[in-house]
Structures are given as C-alpha cells and as structure tokens.
Amino acid sequence: MAVDLSLSWLGLEMESPLYNASGVMCRLREELDAVAASAAGALITKSCTLEAREGNPEPRYFSTPMGSINSMGLPNQGYPYYFQYAAEYDYSTGKPLFVSLSGMSLQDNLTMLQALDDLQLPCLPEVNLSCPNVPGKPQLGYDFAATAAALCAISRVYARPFGVKLPPYFDVAHFTQMAEVLNACENLRFVTCINSIGNGLVVDMDSESAVIKPKGGLGGLGGAYVLPTALANVREFSRLLDHKYVIGCGGIDSGAEAFMHILCGATAVQIGTCLHEEGVGAFSRIQSELSDIMEAKGYHALTDFRGKLKTL
Numbered sequence: 160m161a162v163d164l165s166l167s168w169l170g171l172e173m174e175s176p177l178y179n180a181s182g183v184m185c186r187l188r189e190e191l192d193a194v195a196a197s198a199a200g201a202l203i204t205k206s207c208t209l210e211a212r213e214g215n216p217e218p219r220y221f222s223t224p225m226g227s228i229n230s231m232g233l234p235n236q237g238y239p240y241y242f243q244y245a246a247e248y249d250y251s252t253g254k255p256l257f258v259s260l261s262g263m264s265l266q267d268n269l270t271m272l273q274a275l276d277d278l279q280l281p282c283l284p285e286v287n288l289s290c291p292n293v294p295g296k297p298q299l300g301y302d303f304a305a306t307a308a309a310l311c312a313i314s315r316v317y318a319r320p321f322g323v324k325l326p327p328y329f330d331v332a333h334f335t336q337m338a339e340v341l342n343a344c345e346n347l348r349f350v351t352c353i354n355s356i357g358n359g360l361v362v363d364m365d366s367e368s369a370v371i372k373p374k375g376g377l378g379g380l381g382g383a384y385v386l387p388t389a390l391a392n393v394r395e396f397s398r399l400l401d402h403k404y405v406i407g408c409g410g411i412d413s414g415a416e417a418f419m420h421i422l423c424g425a426t427a428v429q430i431g432t433c434l435h436e437e438g439v440g441a442f443s444r445i446q447s448e449l450s451d452i453m454e455a456k457g458y459h460a461l462t463d464f465r466g467k468l469k470t471l
C-alpha cells in the first residue's frame with residue numbers, strides 16, 4: 160500500500176506535514192508564492208510587527224555544517240502587507256496559511272489580532288512569544304505570569320483558534336509551568352516548538368571573530384545544533400497539553416528528523432535553516448525521504464507512529 164502523508168487537524172486538510180518555519184522564505188509575497196507552489200503542505204508568513212522594519216545590520220545570518228546563527232532583528236514589511244496577502248490568498252489550493260505575529264509589545268499584538276479578526280479570513284495566527292516583554296525582563300515566553308496575562312488578553316480580542324510559537328525550555332519545572340499556563344487558554348489550539356535557541360555564539364577560528372554583526376555576535380541557533388532540544392520540547396508539550404496540537408520545528412534536515420519530530424508527537428513540522436540553505440526543493444526531498452522511511456518500517460499513515468516514542 161502506498162504511503163499517505165496527509166493529515167487533518169483543526170478542520171484543515173494538508174497533503175504533507177512539512178512547511179516553512181516563520182522567518183524563512185516568507186518575508187516577501189514572491190517567497191510565500193514559491194513555498195505555496197512547492198511540495199510544502201502549508202505556509203507561514205514572516206513574524207510581523209505594526210510597522211515595517213529593516214532589521215539589524217548585516218552580516219546577521221551565518222551557516223555552519225551544524226546549523227545556523229542569526230540575529231535578524233525582525234525585518235518585515237509590516238502587518239498590513241501580510242494581511243493583504245492573506246486576504247488575496249487562494250485557500251482552495253488546499254494549503255493552509257498561517258500568519259506569524261510578533262508585536263513589540265502586548266498591545267501591538269492585540270492591535271494586529273483585532274485587525275485580523277475584523278477580516279474574518281480562514282488563515283490562523285501563530286503568535287511568536289519570543290517577543291519583547293518589559294525592558295530588562297526576559298522575552299515573553301520566559302515570563303510565565305506575563306504569558307498567562309497575554310493569553311487572557313488575546314482571548315478577549317480574538318475569540319477564534321490561534322497558536323503560539325514557543326522558545327525552547329530546558330527545565331522540567333518550566334515545561335510543567337508553561338503547560339499549565341497554555342492549558343488554561345481554551346482557544347489556544349496549537350503550539351509550535353521551538354524557536355531558535357537564544358544567544359549562542361559562533362566563533363571563526365581563522366579571523367578569531369564572531370560571525371554575525373549584531374549583539375557582539377550573539378544570535379539564535381537553528382539546524383542540527385537544536386534538534387535534541389526541539390524533540391524534547393515537542394515530546395514534553397505533547398504529553399502535558401490537553402487537546403492542543405504541537406507543531407515541531409528545529410533541526411529538520413531530512414526525512415529522518417521529520418520522522419523523529421512526529422514520533423515525539425508533532426502533528427506537522429516546520430523547516431527553517433535547511434530551507435534557507437537549500438531552497439524550496441527541500442520539501443520534495445524531505446517528503447520522499449519520509450515516505451521511504453515509513454515504507455521501510457511498514458507505516459502507511461502518520462497516525463501509525465505519531466507520538467509513539469518508546470522510552471527505556
């Protein structure tokens with residue numbers, strides 16, 4: 160029997176579980192169109208802010224054989240650009256559209272969600288919790304009380320299903336606390352794990368220098384560097400969340416890592432660094448590798464192995 164990669168969740172039908180991670184191939188309409196025309200099963204826009212932003216000075220992205228480091232500074236066209244795209248998008252193609260929001264404050268996120276609600280479009284928002292909170296305090300996703308307050312405020316202005324993009328957590332107590340906060344929000348329907356591992360530093364031996372310019376070289380890590388952390392976050396939130404979907408992101412470079420994410424509980428998976436390096440051909444390659452793995456293991460559908468990680 161042929162392998163079937165399709166999935167159905169939140170009333171959405173997808174032919175494939177793979178799509179782009181926010182920030183990669185999604186800043187401009189042409190890039191989004193290229194993802195839509197590829198083998199990807201869905202697409203998501205660049206995290207947007209109220210106003211357009213140039214982002215940080217270059218070089219602000221650097222790749223190594225083990226992944227990537229970036230400090231982009233949220234370069235984006237401003238939310239009206241992406242909402243316009245969402246208004247004109249052809250939803251009959253069968254590829255769901257997600258819109259990533261990353262306001263510079265809670266009020267900015269509420270303003271954007273209110274505007275999105277007014278449009279009544281069939282796209283779904285993914286609110287990026289790696290956004291500024293109060294100066295001197297950690298990003299929103301690392302402040303549990305502020306996240307709880309933000310989710311309450313979001314639910315008041317946006318009564319439809321939405322998701323959040325979570326930073327990685329590293330402590331069992333943090334998984335538990337965050338899951339409690341997320342479980343308390345009824346129309347939060349999905350969480351995407353993980354955003355980049357924050358504030359890494361890649362050093363070039365020859366020049367004895369940092370490789371990116373912003374923040375003295377500090378930047379978010381993606382790619383193979385982050386795979387085990389991403390899998391742990393997918394696994395733990397899949398176990399701890401009630402009736403919410405987990406979308407896996409981090410370190411997917413081939414069918415094997417996509418399989419691992421789904422085995423750990425991911426409903427669908429997003430691809431960042433690998434897509435940045437390889438372009439949209441990555442979707443068909445990874446999809447056929449995933450099919451081959453499933454066929455070799457005798458699995459016909461994603462539900463045959465989703466969330467079925469064995470422990471010793």
Ligand SMILES: Cc1cc2nc3c(=O)[nH]c(=O)nc-3n(C[C@H](O)[C@H](O)[C@H](O)COP(=O)(O)O)c2cc1C
Binds near residue numbers: 431
């Ligand atoms: C160039 C670049 C830009 C990114 N911009 C965003 C962004 O705007 N919003 C967001 O939620 N994540 C952003 N990310 C993080 C990715 O979506 C993803 O969570 C992370 O890179 C881990 O996935 P990967 O290992 O496949 O790269 C960005 C990553 C990269 C490499």
